[in-house]
Amino acid sequence: MRLDLSGVRAHDPTPVGDEPRSAAVLVGAVSRSDGDYLLFIRRADNLGQHPGQMGFPGGGHEPSDTDLRATALREADEEIGLRPGEADIVGKLDDVRTISEYGVRPFVGRVGDREYVPDGREVVEVVALPVAGLVDLNNYDSERREHPHYGEIRLHFFHVDGYTVWGATGRMLAQLLELTTDWETPPEVDRVVDPDADIDVDSGPS
Numbered sequence: 001m002r003l004d005l006s007g008v009r010a011h012d013p014t015p016v017g018d019e020p021r022s023a024a025v026l027v028g029a030v031s032r033s034d035g036d037y038l039l040f041i042r043r044a045d046n047l048g049q050h051p052g053q054m055g056f057p058g059g060g061h062e063p064s065d066t067d068l069r070a071t072a073l074r075e076a077d078e079e080i081g082l083r084p085g086e087a088d089i090v091g092k093l094d095d096v097r098t099i100s101e102y103g104v105r106p107f108v109g110r111v112g113d114r115e116y117v118p119d120g121r122e123v124v125e126v127v128a129l130p131v132a133g134l135v136d137l138n139n140y141d142s143e144r145r146e147h148p149h150y151g152e153i154r155l156h157f158f159h160v161d162g163y164t165v166w167g168a169t170g171r172m173l174a175q176l177l178e179l180t181t182d183w184e185t186p187p188e189v190d191r192v193v194d195p196d197a198d199i200d201v202d203s204g205p206s
Contacts, residue, residue: 001035001132007179008091008108016095016103023102024072025058025169026087027176028111035132038173039111040165041079041118042125054127054165056106056172057082068105079123080116087111093175098168106172133160134173135183142186146195154189155199166199
């Protein structure tokens, strides 16, 4: 399955400017003979924030970065060895708030189909997941819960090839698929849970 990135190119993203910290990620699309794939990282289990989670390459804005686009490209280079000149950026998704009080800006672009090497410290694995699997509703479920800072939120879970994409990355992914494919977020959630309920990442769709 192919992504139509013209939907991202035409999108007018909504910024977040009131979080204390800014960050950026690179949503990299890889083209292969059997369809498009998206590049994800798996974070190290010993990190203080979001340990073991799937994400897009990226991180916090540094004073040396000229802008958030530079942040996304620098972090992708540091985390998986994707050189800035390898990314053909076509646009941005809406900024996303995280529980760690970041406003995260996702940049979307095409990247080369080659082996990317995780840095081994923050990132322990680089994973290419097929868009065909990500848009399959048999691989998707969601829940609604009350967040202590942001009110009622919906969590998206994409279960593909033994990996689960959720959290802030799940929100970015849901918007990307809506902009670039025929995928639509189902109108109803699969479950409503208490605010303090454990998040069962590995259960998969019922």
